[in-house]
Amino acid sequence: MVLRTELSGRDEEILTFLNRHRYATTTHIRDVFFAEHTTPTAGTRACIRVLHRLLHNRLIARLERRVGGTARGSAATIWYLDAAGERLTRPEGARRRRFASVSTPFLAHILAVTDTHVALIARARTGAFQVERVDLEPDTWRSFLTRAGTAGILKPDLFVHLATTDYDDLWYLEIDLGTESIPVLLAKCCTYTAYKATGRAQAEHGVFPRVLWILPTAARTARLRAAIHAAADLDDRLFVCTTFDAFLAAVEDPDVSSEPTPNNQERRNP
Template structure:
């Protein structure tokens, strides 16, 4: 029988007991929430309970596990729920509670707080989680394998421009995908239509400036493609036109799509400058 610990503080002795009760999947769920900050029941079901015969069975199993983790203050849920087609428990938004945050916190790191966030920040964060889950879905189809996915702040790169100005590049996601023949690398930017096109162009110029340093090419062997995921076809056209009209921006560096085009766009191929053909053994 699984131990049901009292809902007390996250002291050292309680953390030791909790750690002994965690399954590998429990630890992976906590790590996922630590990386993403927020995820819905549907996200967690699709990533960690995909082996069940039906969505209903997977959802029920997922909710049982989440409620156990909730009981032990490893995770908590927001009062608000996500919009869209999800209903009921599947629409619940989860984050790390005190004990879960403590168990996933690196030695010497400061405590992170997850609960109090603005609605725009939460929407953006959940859309990043959507995108990562979509990559996992696509990988399960056999289109590619996921070598690595980084999230902020692990995606950040500080650099100095040719003019001597210190800048920081802050991609929402970095993805390294592989097939038997290719490695493909992407910086992904999630736009919900809340920023002006000039603001997005300014970030494009940051990518161009970082590319000019050669640092990413030295790290990866190629400069990753920059994939903008925007909410509507009209915004795709507006951003793509603005990039094309800016003489300082290399057009082939940027791809602009809507979320439904992700699967068709992201698969490694030799037609993009962000793809590396693997050497013969």
């Protein structure tokens, strides 16, 4: 068994990243932890050496399946914590988590969330903003009582706090892969509205974070935006709908989006 004292600081950070995300590709890990290399190829080679060492020590394991899209070869390998790595990163008193068995739709969604987080990290390196905080499920979940006295639960995919010299921007992020109907997405928008009415998020953050829907196509984005606008019980100023290719522009400058920023809500001065 590998002792914690035998791990480098970067080793521990990689294990923590996998603990938080559950699954990540070689490319994800390279882009977060090996970005200092002069070329992506050099970064990939260094990353693979470290991952294979962690694999040899039973700290991480890889899924048999590969991720789709443009990634090929080792860069498309999907990694997760093996028993020893899970044990090292498990909080005291927490139950053991198992990662080897997962459905394809669930895995695709988890990797899309990881894509989003990694894109924020990479963009922050350019100086566009600082990533002050990122919460993942289940840390994003909030139970609450609606005004009608019924139990509700909010489950954002991500909570993000971004900071610039002028503003702090708070976001709930929802990653949609087109597997749910528009009415299902609208129902989740209603959950955000109900949670906002409790005032709990405002007490926690000082403002109510804006909700960013990241969707797979421009057509689906337009459909959801139109549905939100047409819903009498939804304030469409609270919701921004965009594609993955455009989401960084949306978080960098919410005022450029098609919906105006609500006064004194989702953007605040430091």
